[in-house]
Amino acid sequence: MKVTFLGTGTSQGIPIIGSDHPVCLSENPRDKRLRVSVLVEWAGYNLLVDCGPDFRTQMLANNVKRLDAIIYTHEHNDHTAGLDDIRPFFFRQGDIPVFAHKRVLKALRSRFDYIFTSENKYPGAPGVTEFEIENKPFVFEGLTITPIDFRxxxxxxxxFRFEDxxxxxxxxxxxxxxxEKLRDVxxxxxxxxxxxxxxxxxNLEEALEFIExxxxxxxxxxHISHLLGxxxxxxxxxxxxxxxxxxxxKIEI
Known part of the structure; x- marks a missing residue:
């Protein structure tokens, strides 16, 4: 399995528009962060976790030519706003599977009604196939996916746990x-x-305690802000x- 961190920034990204904070002014590429998302690759399949407003830029930066599914963590803008930009994948592949909690699917239908509707659909709009996630493991193209529920x-x-x-x-x-679902990951x-x-x-202290x-x-x-340093x-x-x-x-597991 290969994982690509497409974006690692908080909801505003780094640099923040108009900010004079030193981290926002940094010339180090690793201090420049798009909105959070990862691409999980295994056995020839590409699974996207969250599709935020930087999706198009992220796909171009990593030369991604195929998208087999999107799985959503939740409905906030920095995790969902890029859905319209799946169009090139849809035109080549057809409807893209979308996995999400029923509440998140409802929010997506409201925001992107022209994508989810079947009535008088605009011919340039992408298409999706909806799959509702519950708090139990499921399998997609041979990969076991275990949802992890939190607040x-x-x-x-x-x-989500994707095996290891x-x-x-x-x-x-x-x-x-x-x-407990994360045991031995x-x-x-x-x-x-x-x-x-x-x-x-x-915050950093809580994250390190959780990792331990x-x-x-x-x-x-x-999901790092400029305030981390x-x-x-x-x-x-x-x-x-x-x-x-x-x-x-990019990391390999």
Whole structure:
């Protein structure tokens, strides 16, 4: 399995428009972060986790030529706003499977009604096939996917375990039985927004405590804001098996 970090930034991305913060002014490419998303590749299939507003740029940057499905963590704009840009894949492949919680599918139907409707559909609109996710494992093209249920402030969000790889973003609180689903995972990705506490995201301290609790072989931090600091400086502070993810990073599991 190969995983590409398409974006590792918070909802505004880095740099933030108009900001004079030193991290926003950094010339280091690893300090420039698009909105969070990963591409999971196995056995010739490409599965996208979240389709945010930077989707088109991310596909071009990584020369992605096939998209077999999209799986959504939740309905917030930085995770969903790029859905219209699946059109090139739709024109070549037909309807794209979309997996999400029923609440998220409802939000997508409302926002992108011209994609989900079958009545008088505009001929240039992409098409999707909907699959509702519940809190239980399912299989897609031979890959077992286990949803991990947690809270982003009070909003329900799904993270996902793809066999030896787990991806959790926008996490603030989680029940013990959901953490148990991560037992023996080799690679864990989790959000670490900044150093100061936040009402709906792990800060760095909370993320590191969670990683220690799960005890993966390797962990990566994502959904990072400029307030966490410069990539190279933060990387030096982290435990040996923990790293800051950065845009276009590719790992193999």
């Amino acid at each position: 982003h402030n009070r909003l329900q969000v799904f993270g 790889f787990a991806y959790l973003t926008d996490l603030k609180s989680i029940e013990d039985e959901e953490v 080799k690679v864990l990705v989790v959000n670490a927004l900044r150093r100061e506490p936040h009402h709906s995201h792990f 609790r799960v005890n993966p072989q390797t962990a990566y931090l994502t 410069f990539h190279d400086e933060v990387e030096k502070e982290l435990p040996e098996n923990v790293h800051l993810a950065y845009d276009n990073l």
